[in-house]
Amino acid sequence: MSKKKQVFKPVKALPSFPEEEEKILEFWEKNDVFEKLRETRKGNQLFRWLEGPPTANGLPHIGHALTRAIKDVFLRHKSMHGFEVVPWVAGWDCHGLPVELEVEKTLGFTDKSEIEEFGLSNFNAECRKSVFKYVKEWQDMSRRIGFWLDFDNRYATLDENYVESVWWSIKEIYEKGLLYLGYKVVPYCPRCGTPLSSHEVGQGMMETTDPSVFVKFKALDFEDTYYLAWTTTPWTLISNVCLTLHPDIDYIQVEYNDEKLILAEAIAEKLIIDYTVLQKFKGKELEYNKYEQLFPFIVPEEEAFYITLADYVTIEDGSGIVHSAPAFGEDDAQIGRKYGLPVMNPVREDGTFSEDISDFAGLFVKDADSKIIQNLKDRGLLFKQGVYKHTYPFCYRCDGPLLYYSTETWYIEMSKMREQLVANNEKIRWQPAHLKNGRFGNFISEARDWALSRNRYWGTPLPIWICENNHRTVVGSLDELKDLYGKPLVDDFSLHRPWVDDITFDCPECEKTSTRVPYVIDCWYDAGSAPFAQYHYPFENKNLFNAHFPYDFITEAIDQTRGWFYTLLAISTVLFNKPAYLNCLTMGHTLDDKGKKMSKSKGNMIRTDDVIPKYGADAVRWFLYSYPTWNSVRVDPTQIYETMKKFILTLWNSYSFFVSNSNVDGFNLSTFDIPLQERTELDKWLISEVNYLIKSIDDALENMTVHVAVQAFENFVIDKFSNWYLRQSRRRFWKNQLDEDKKSAYITTYEVLVTLSKLLAPFIPFIAEQLHQNLVKELNP
Template structure:
């Protein structure tokens, strides 16, 4: 650093509390004029690159707290890495395709049905989608800029760009060529409102996808035909009555025991373990006619409850299903293969083809004429009525309704339109994830996750159970699936395209717009049809929007058609961040495509943060207004305050966070104000700008510089592994030491314009400003520029380790001094012994008292005690209380853990030199027990916060001590009077004081003390003319000397 000898003074700061929001706006204006962001990138030209992938948000709505939280992390890590010498591009992206965009346009246009889209035309609808997704880009830029986040909007990418889409269809073609993309007929989660299937991972992204829902639960008897059980009823339980018209089989577990019972002349078959659950209908002890293994029932035939599909081949038999349990229901499961994944698998194995009487809108079709046109959920009560009354379509087949109840359970809802889903067999295109699932698990081990438990927990376990990914959507606005099929099954052919060149080669025209309907217009004669009558036509589906975003690393640069070298040097990315739900979303699809296409991870480090909740602990809701408005917070508290609140919280360690105005303001109190006040204090008392130096011999200067060196190392370690909340806590602790200890204990030195103090504080603020710059970019910019008069703190390098004098012993000793003072102050407060009242003695009992000997006078002065006594006799004033951690020790020790607990409670536990604990028959490891130091006399004794010792306060108050305390109270009042009359704290003053009664002797005894503390060059006793009463009847007149 260069010295500032040519600069005469720090900037003059406005009095009163700082207006952080206004200061931030000044910083943003300065950055815009100075083009600071571009300068920060340009100064790293030629440097190693740190690759950051910015996950694209949907742009058809305004940012919320989740976006802001993620955005802060996306700003902090690149700022830090830039200061560490890397070049970090920050290209912004927009996720523009998919149902979120379509639903917004449907809302705007009043569309309630897909047929209305077909009527208006796909071209017009998609044009509206294109306009909608870019509607809020200006607002997004304003929000992102206001949060002091640096991104490159000028070179942004959009998933709707032709270059991006070409890379996406290239990826699909690669999967096809590798045999990893296929068309299949599967039961999938299906949204009848949007008329499209979903993938399984979409159901696991958010907690609120599964919502509590009440369903009708039926127990229905299906009539057996033939054999010993002819005429008996198989009791079947279902929570989807609407699937009963599609019943084609029932399943039992071959290993479960079943019974036939007789009740009122009717026979019923169910699992023996479920008899008690049906005591109301079957009686407490029904007559058991026979006992069967599930395997004995296989092949048994029955009459379905409804007559619609009686001619289905191989249907209406009892089939084996090892998934059938006796935990609920009857132990016999109804099979409708078109509406259940297990149902489909069991029936396929038995040669039973599914029937599909429910259309794409979730309504019964003409194959079920009695319920035709009814939505499946609306049809439930009609189906139940017919079963109950044995009327209508349920009259002839002999089914009986045994029980109708309401069943409440978590039920999946569409994450886009929030309607309850159904499961439905549909034709879909899939990525064969199960073919390379094990490799995905292996590659996950190369990724660093924060929090670490996500690797083998939420993400790792999801990978282990990964299913084939349904990637086709029966919609309009998205990247087209590049598959053309013959329209004549007599001449089958499938063509898959992966580039514009390939399309131009076969269709004779180069598409300029890959969206529907234009891409659908590309047709050609089927080369495999000698008659020349069939045509190759594109299938109408578009790709799952997650396929778009999962292609971001290569599609943003139009790989492999351009930028091959760039991509090879920037893949995998060094860092990504999103909320924890993206382990089933973006993180997952990135990993799937990276494994399938490149056989390597897509990213090296991933932060998966928790969820931001409203002030009531619920999901944020505009209608409930359960969160403070973002723009209001920016205007009132500032972006740095919001940033600190979010970044310092447990949310970055995977926990959830409740947003409150009080919590946001706490960040101002914890860090912003202390940093500013330290800078303001320096600017006020330094006669000229200080110099960057670290050679002061003063112990407080040496301490804060060594503490700063420790902060530099600790912050570096945390930021290197993206532990941002840990970095915030380290900065908070340092700021507390700086302002509540160093500055406060050094005030008199600044009043005396001590050069060592001024230069030390200048140096500390300059270095800590750089260290805090990624975390608090605005306030550090103002402070740092005010200190150095240079261009920007964000154009500097991270402090080097050898630039600061390290002294771990001094830091440890002074930190213990601070803990001693904190514990003793708490005792004072608890006993209501005011701070300015001197006390006789403080005893400090620690293991190594010699470390504190150089600081005895400092402790005495800080605590206002006459004497400090040091000792290592900790057991004289307290004892260590041991506790067995049964949850940790129990699995290892078994029954011995109770004996260990008993021994410890009896005081028979012994801590061994190696840190283990011998307790009864057991030897516990250090993590299997805890030790807490407990004071023998809690009234006047307190343990240090870290448990390393105790402090004992002598609370005896003599008349002499009371008099001195009285004088110190008056000193405080005089200082407040000085401030209220407009005098500066450094002004010398003249004082005339009148003290009534016996207090006059106290005043004269301590006149020299009072005068010295208030910088009085003249101090007289008498009757002042006029004057002010300051307390205890004392009147005083003060004037500037």
Template sequence: MDYKDTLLMPKTEFPMRGNLPNKEPVRQQKWEEENIYEKGQERTKGRPLFVLHDGPPYANGDLHIGHALNKILKDFITRYKSMTGFSAPYVPGWDTHGLPIETALTKKKKINRKELSIAEFRKMCAEYAMGQIDNQRTQFKQLGVRGDWDNPYITLNKNYEAAQIKVFGEMANKGYIYKGLKPVYWSPSSESALAEAEIEYHDKRSPSIYVGFEVTDGKGLLDGGEKVIIWTTTPWTIPANLGISLHPKFDYVVVKVENEKFVVAQDLLETVSNELDWENPEVIKTFKGQEADKIVTKHPFYDRDSIVMLGDHVTTDAGTGCVHTAPGHGEDDFYVSKGYGLEALCPVDDKGIFTSEAPGFEGLFYDEANKQITEKLEEVGALLKLTFITHSYPHDWRTKKPTIFRATSQWFASIKDFRQDILEEIKRVNWYPSWGETRLFNMVRDREDWCISRQRAWGVPIPVFYAEDQTPIITEETIAHISKLFAEHGSNVWFEREAKDLLPEGFTSDHSPNGKFTKETDIMDVWFDSGSSHEGVLVGRDDHRRPADIYLEGSDQYRGWFNSSLSTSVAVTGKAPYENIVSHGFVLDGNGRKMSKSLGNIMSPSKVQKQLGSDILRLWVSSVDYQADVRISQDILKHVSEAYRKIRNTFRFMLANLADFNPETDRVNVSDLQEVDQYMLHRLQQINKNVRSGYDKFEFSTIYHQVHNFCAVDLSSFYLDFAKDILYIEAADNAQRRSIQTVYYDILTTLVQLLTPIIPHTTDEVWEYIPGTKTSVNVQLTDIPDPIEVFDNEELPKKWDHFMSVRDDVFKALEEARNKKIIGKSLEAKITIVAKDENTKEVLNGIQNLHQLLIVSEANLSEDSNGTTGYRFVDVKVEKHPGEKCERCWIASETVGEDKEHPELCTRCAEIVKENY
């Protein structure tokens, strides 16, 4: 007889290799054909609603790894919620307006805007955006992200635009919207105003100049002829200078250097002296800033005055304490000058070119004018020093080119009018990580106004009309009418029709006696677009509600979508649009560097999918501390792939050992399970609790480590290992064998369900191989089981926890014996164990089949420590077993040969064979 034929060896067709790059697309197609998302929503209908509101990515270009991190994190949450008692819809969205699409058409597609009307160009922008959405949608689905992909929300959709107009109208109705002239961030490269959220900082090399402004009227404080010294890194703003700001409470000094007199802040005298190479400057007068109010100086090269003004914004952190003030190019400058009745002078046009208001520099680009202006200052004797510095400077986040401050007439949302309400809501929201609250709170606390107008073509128009006397018209009637028109025709109707055809029929205004009206040509900031999604989506869809349970985006969205959504929502409802904010960091390469084409370190999601599969990428997402910046590289993914293989092989082993198990007929009741099996079922419940807690707290790395360690330590190194001696050797219906199979089944099904939100392609595949009617339904359409209490007695899990520690001691002894060549494999060993304490003795005496659990041929308990080696809990003696190896179970036994019919077998195996074969 071939004894191999009498063994119940593992059997499964579940493949060892995942072959994910080839199999995932097939499985995704199957999900689509079976309408898995729709079935999931139908299955959970009537359950409590859990709304994760998707922050819309911009519809331009292929996905980068940051997109993948973001969407996969969201998928973890909605999949988990749908499997734990909630209805969790996921409606993806896209942001579609703005400069990048305009640029893509004019530069990449070579579209000549001058040959097209605005309406025609906008239609081309819309078509381009929809094409980009199709491309990105396909790539998101390839990541395994489940959602209502056929019905996304898109900011260019008619209903969405109509809802956005309602938000604008409600804010206007409350008095929060106004038009005014003030300096704003201006991008010459985009030819448009920018909001703070559209600014990023990069290093820039700039000239650093000290300039003297000669006093012409000292107002009795100064004699005249003194030079007030200013310092600036923007010489190009000198043509717009109208004054010099001093702090009213600072001490200032008049110093004599050779034959000239200069004015600087007393605290900065030493710094300025070093910068200007002054030797022994003589202080001849000291005064408070407030005493110098309205002293007159002369502009260095124009025939006009530059007035000394008082301002609390002046500091002594750098410079001279006397601040060059150009109200057309700085917010503090603007407000200080306004208090002195000075109108903003802004001699720079939309493209950053000097106008005729800057004689001598007309036609020059502002940055190029730095040199000529500096030369002019030197020519007139006003330039005291010129150097160059590299400093952090605001740039347009789209074009990556420097911005300027420029006073223009813009539309603003007055955040300060409801700022306190926003701050109260920030305190109410839950933040993950907690520092997010402080970050957004500080941003809002100092915020005055939000510039919401942009000088572009592709966007939602600002729905304002102008009367004949240029009075802006924003009424409830006009807003309601425009919203209705947009819902019917889309926002392009604004550019297709004349103002009179856009106004409600019969509309009149006292400001237009002749019945003539014009319309605003600016569009809204794209952050107003996406920031209105709480109205367009949360209120606009039946499967959503406001507030959403969670917004989850990158940490850059504190100044972006988190901020704009909060501002518009509090403005119109008084409440935040979200209950929880979760933010994630940026994805860096393996060395912690930002990914860029120049460095050649970009890793695209599609590349990872083609090489390793989406489930590996998803498992990587679960493994990282995403709330900080995270790293990805081939080496990192290699480690994740190894963890994946461990999990997959664990599943495969359990599947193979359930080949003859029918959960309907072969299950063993929990109370009848072997004690070690009860313990492993107890460990499973602990894992279930910990994993669910990880999901609930959005701590996905907890899940990764819990499951990986459970598979690698509890299962592979213990439960799956020792159980082979029972599963393979005993008869099919052996009680001990069925007990183990029952727990294998529960471990397998529970782990598969727990991991379905993370690696759905793999768990879907595993589920198809699990025996029993339970698995006839797709695993995504099941609920994760609630943890159960396995032990009534708290002492039992403690007993087995302690045994696992004792087992570690024994394994150390076996390893040392192997190194000394006393034994080869552990089944060659006979061990003697001496407990060091009463608890350990009690634990070991209460465990049956000790040799099986320790995977040795014989294990004896003794009181005699002679010949043993000491460890933490036990002394252990390892000997080579004197018996022969059984040809069937490979255990060394002195009973081999006792059975005359099967002399190659131990008596245990001989009995099994005779009874069953």
């Protein structure tokens, strides 16, 4: 007897999923499946999606795989529904401080002077190399997790065309009158030598402990009396120029332990016991009363060291008397401006005291705190000391404490755009929805001016040239620059430092020499320019950009509410008065198996290579999808295994059960095709359930709730299909005669498996491909 040809390829009861996945990856590549899919969708309705560009200067971990897996579900789903997904290309974020820090570390540099010695072109060449250092690892990770993405036509924020588009946008903003130079007290990282914008500061707030000291300032208008002031930043005492009181609060002069003090009446009861009140005054009665300079290192030119008044003084903390140093606080700076007080800033860019501050010269300010306290103690000027727990901003890149520091900074006047930001946010659908008017909405409704300039090297150069008469020329394109320069550019010219620094030209207004300001821009601005800069708009691709903007969908991690989500909206609002995106799904973070945030320094990073070779990409994907996308996920390998066992193996067993029985009975698509109305009630029920599932999946993805889709799949496959339908139908498959009832069970099961293979393709594309190859392709080779 000759061996009958099997209908389907036999299915192993427990295959090695990772091995099967490798074969499928080869099949997709050999047959250009992704490219062919995109080709067949050309000209259809667009689904416009924008890749948030990662920086490839570090190895990707499982968190990056999560973002890729989530994106992949939506893009595959839309594509299967016939949409042309655009641009569906990778993007790389290439500039900025993080890149510089990584290169500094590699070169063993600890401060900016070493970069200057090394040479800007050398340093920037290292940065350029560094940003693509792990691009292969990123591509391999993306490929292995099954993320379909066009890496060949990627955009990169360092491309000359990209930078030129960013320059165009900055000129637009300048011409709208929204770009200005300010001298403001800004959050400043002394380690990185640059100010940070408010959305960056928001990413590094941490609980910390600082010294809390009550300091005695000797009053000059009272005999043997001291003003008692409170501070948590003793290092700023060196720059003190005034003491600030609330005009309407009651202050008292008291005799206490043989000395006389002035402080707020309400505070005295809490701070001291057994004191005698000598006098009582309102704060405003003390205005302009003088005191002795606490640290006489700096001799100011303007008059200083007297009592000033401000409404922001409270009696919540401290003594009701605030020590003010206009160089190091925005409130202080305002008081300084109001009273015409000097700004004394003895702190160098690296956060250390200058030579003038003899006792503390060269010390990092925060490290000087204890020495300053000791000095006050020795001089009998320390009244009391303790510790103060509060939330303080740290640099989200280098973890060092930020200082509030007065510096020259170029700003985009976002505070003028609040209404438009809020109106454009109205057009965006957020998941989770509460972000719209909560975390994100609050942030934009109080948008601060955007500190755009950075005193750094590797970034998009700020295209502003200034002449000796202070006339400004903002350059918006390479051609404009060439025209102004009037000479041929060097062969290897690049729109980067140091090339642009070498360009000087005669000021169009007064013909004096114009030189470029020494700054690069916030790299978040680069990323936020992706909607137009990746097309080299407006120099090229105007129609393409107009067709693709605004984007239908973006999804990135939750911390981007103050990062990319914000800068995209900010820039698109200023330039086009439109939101850059219409739907935004936020993703939670991935934690290690103990629930700790993964970090390089803790060595608890889980990489895709740690889990995919064991369980397969489908299992990892399904595991990641099973949580609400915006929640943090604890990546626990045993849980990945459990998820796989529960769903993927159940699906596989149902499929394997069908195939082995079909091969025995010679399943035939045309002769087994029982019309739906002639099938059993059980079969009809399953078909109606699967139709309901199709709708549930579409709805879940429309609502950007991937985990709801996962629940619907599990509910259907495990409970309805496997545990109920197949169990109830076992005897139908096992009976001897191949009657209509048996055929009906076969065709119903077949239809359901084929539908599942399509529905699941965006979620677990490898298993879906296996099902499709065997169930569909085997019958129609």
